[in-house]
Amino acid sequence: MKLRKKILVTAAATLAVTAPTLAVVNTVAPAATADAAGIPTSGLPVLKQGATGNAVKAIQAAVGTGVDGSYGPKTVAAVKAFQKSKGLSADGVTGPKTWDKALGVVRYGSKGTAVKALQGRLGLQVDGNFGPKTKASVINFQRTNGLSADGVVGPATWSKLLRGSSGGSGGSGGSGGGSGSCPNPRNFANGKLPSSALVAVPGNSKEQMSCTLLKDYTAMNNAFKAAHGGRDITVNDGYRSLARQQYFWDCYKTKKCNSGNLAARPGTSNHGWGRAFDVGRDGRDWLHRNAGKYGFVFDVSSESWHMTYKR
Ligand SMILES: [Zn+2]
Structure with missing residues (x-):
């Protein structure tokens, strides 16, 4: 045997x-x-x-x-x-x-x-x-x-x-292994992603996100739709430019706009990498229960709407 x-x-x-x-x-x-x-x-x-x-x-x-x-x-x-x-x-x-x-x-x-x-x-x-x-x-x-x-x-x-x-810099033989036409957002500066690194958030005509999330986000949105009569996930804020993050940061500091909500220092926000989403109330509980299966987590305990992609 x-x-x-x-x-x-x-x-x-x-x-x-x-x-x-x-x-x-x-x-x-x-x-x-x-x-x-x-x-x-x-x-x-x-x-x-x-x-x-x-x-x-x-x-x-x-x-x-x-x-x-x-x-x-x-x-x-x-x-x-x-x-x-x-x-x-x-x-x-x-x-x-x-x-x-x-x-x-x-x-x-x-x-x-x-x-x-x-x-x-x-x-x-x-x-x-x-x-x-x-x-x-x-x-x-x-x-x-x-x-x-x-x-x-x-x-x-x-x-x-x-x-x-x-693959990193210097030397030879760094064959990269990039993923074709969708570049890693980390190849660029936070809040300065080129359009080639961004795609529209599925089911949302106004917001954008990193193209690297497309498969996981699409799978999550499809499951969300199946559970919500065909409605898409509501996203109020996806990718943020550096200037837009500066606006939120100033609001956080002055407490005079955006309800003074917590904001990350410009240049450090996951929104600037196209990996964070502020989601609407519709189906938010469902997302809290299910988003993890697709690599998304609610990682700011004081902001039940802020969801970050972690894969
Ligand atoms: Zn957020």
Whole structure:
């Protein structure tokens, strides 16, 4: 039985590289308890200091440093330590060899580094155990990204999970891994996003948001409509230019306009990244209960209307 099991695992690892659908793997392989190889890493972004985005979150979680999506000195140091522990040359740059040690095919029951990378990328608690919450989040991600929603994270799902990053500056080989015509808002200054980085908020003719949110926001709005007789989410304020944020900041300071509501210092607001929304009263309770499934959270306790995208 021991030998038989070993053969099955080997067969599964081979399948993971070549099989177009990973459902096959799911039926023959026992739940992986360690990191499995089998993710082609040549197409993944090369990350170095200054890089930002989804792939950065994944490597940060994998190497056990704080997950903020920004590849700074602490991330470089943590990647170096990780590389050393895996017998790689410790240059602090996340390239194919480092990805190979950090990623793997994972599914319900899996444990280890690749699960941590997955959880960091999905904005979940990073504990390295692929449990029900991780599975639900993976299936939701697969659904909203046109993938087969089987809850198994193989090459196709990893590829989509790690899009939407900029590779960082300096050196060669930083192949970026940007997501086509939709740039990461962090490539620009807060409140200074070009029109190429913005899209209209679905169901709203006046407000804009970062194009990177489109899939998750659309999925959320569709679910909202289904629960509210076809009405869209009401958004009173989405993306804010720097000048508009200055207006709100002045109101907050003087208490003479906008009800003196709390406002972030100009240049720091999530509205300036196109990632925050002030929603209307219609269906707000529904959003408080359900927005988290799509990556949106109500993160200012004194402002029940302020919703931020956190993926
Ligand atoms: Zn707000």
